Amino acid sequence: MGTVLTITMFSLMASILMTLVRALKGPTSYDRILSVNAIGTTTVVGVVVMGFLKGRPDFLDLAVVYALVNFVATVAILRFVEQRRLG
């Protein structure tokens, strides 16, 4: 089972890498916000997978907290977008 979890972890990290390239390149700010949101979700899943990989899945509260905080950060950035025009 550990092999499957490890492979999942590596594919999640590859997904993070590709999304990261978009966040660095992204022609508009919206691409970057989208990338941050996608990386946040992937990180939440990665935290869960890592918990199972380590054999201690009782730290999933961490993933719950990250799911909520990621949403809060996205909403904060979008409030900024509403108040100011972005280029």
Next chain:
Amino acid sequence: MNLALLEPSTASFLKVASLAGTYNYALYVVLMMIGFYGVIAKKNLIKQALGLGLFSTGIFLFYISMGVVEGGTAPVWWTTDEAHLLKAAGPYDNPLTHVLILTAIVVSVSTLAVAMALIVNIQRAYGTIEEDEIRAIEDAEHPGEGVI
């Protein structure tokens, strides 16, 4: 090759060359130095605050990685699953570094908050947050006095 049999300087040199076992410390130094470059090279005050955050994160990583034990688990004894109780009986990471860094993270975010308040104040007073422009305004207002 047994490093203990060599001259200390030679063994040290070989360790430098291979970074055996200490590669991650070098990576933390790289992260810290990226933050340091941001602090000393960038003129924008927000960029400097971000660089300070990167620098402190490098130090946190350094501390936490010192407490890691090979094959260890998180230093929490409690678990509800019987199967995981056995795993939880394995070697634990050293919790002391975690405790130190918990304090340090909170202090670093307090620093960031005060820095942001100062930056907002600077923006209101000077109309800019670029270091060289602030210097120019200060020189124009108080010629000859010089800015620190």
Next chain:
Amino acid sequence: MEWNDYLTGVFLALGSFLALTGGVGILRMPDFYSRLHPAGKTDSLGQLMVLIGLCFQTSDWLVLAKLGLIVSFLMLTAPTATHAITKAAWLEGLRPWQRPGDAENVYTRKHPDKRAPYFSAAPKDPLASSTSAEQGQQLEASDE
């Protein structure tokens, strides 16, 4: 390997595939609006597959409850966030990319990444906007 390991393997493979394709899509799609599709897919379906797959690996009800919480939070927040980003981009005036020769190709770009992204001078309130033809003229005017 027990039966639950096989189930987990299948679900995790699906989730990894979706995550990888989502990453490739976000990297390779030509403009912002088409990148929303892979990003939304990774956000909702990919995480759902991985988390459902992991549900078969534990017998602890607390862990199961936490997994359910994570799934429900992500299913609530991720589409909301994606929708909010899209709405903000549209109200700002970011217009989608179309192939040259398409019907209303007023916003055409060869490859948006190679040039500046295209913002129209569209009004903030779409209800108060003029007809589409006039809008097209406005867009063409602002394109120069």
Next chain:
Amino acid sequence: MSSFLLIDMILLGLAAVVAIGVISVRSLLSATMLGGIYSLLMALIWQNMNAVDVAFTEAAVGAGISTVLLVGTLLHTRRETNQSPAIHWPALLTVVLTGSFLIYGTVDMPDYGDASAPIHTGRVQQLLGQRVGKVDNEGVHHAWTYSTMAEQSVERDEPERSFPPERSHGEDHGGDAEAGAHGHPNDDFKGHSPNTVTSLLAAYRGYDTMYETAVIFTAGMAMVLLLRRREERA
């Protein structure tokens, strides 16, 4: 190489890329968002190093409060930095010199994950070895302690330390005389939280935690005073 080490290296490499992006990107909003990505990657790194409490704090502080603070500052200031020269050569020289000295300094550090490192065997170790945060699941909480690990990994001159025999939870809270009778003078942490980090925070570093609260209070007061005074004048 274990997969955890490989994951660690990949995540640290990603974090380095994000850090370069944070420093070099011109738009301050992009820098803020890349900082958010940085702390998300830090969460994975800390989970990989088993520091779950640190990851919790980072979730609340790094990804949450920092992003909100930075965005709030951007609302009151500007959006982009000035065009600056691509590379500031004196700064780069200073950074490279400092970095190489620091890397040279880490060469003599114990290896990553070495169980016989001084931090796991020294005086701190004795403090930690005293059944920090025990649970009363028959036999499980005595299966492993720091001291036994230290004895397995390093041969020490100290006499073997014997841990108190198993007792029920109620008795553990009982008199100190009994604890002393079992030959463990430093057993301060009896009956504390099963999370050793919490135990240490409450007992061993209690003053530290107290003054940390003072630091947060001072920072909050400083923010309030700084932001309010200018509004009155304006």
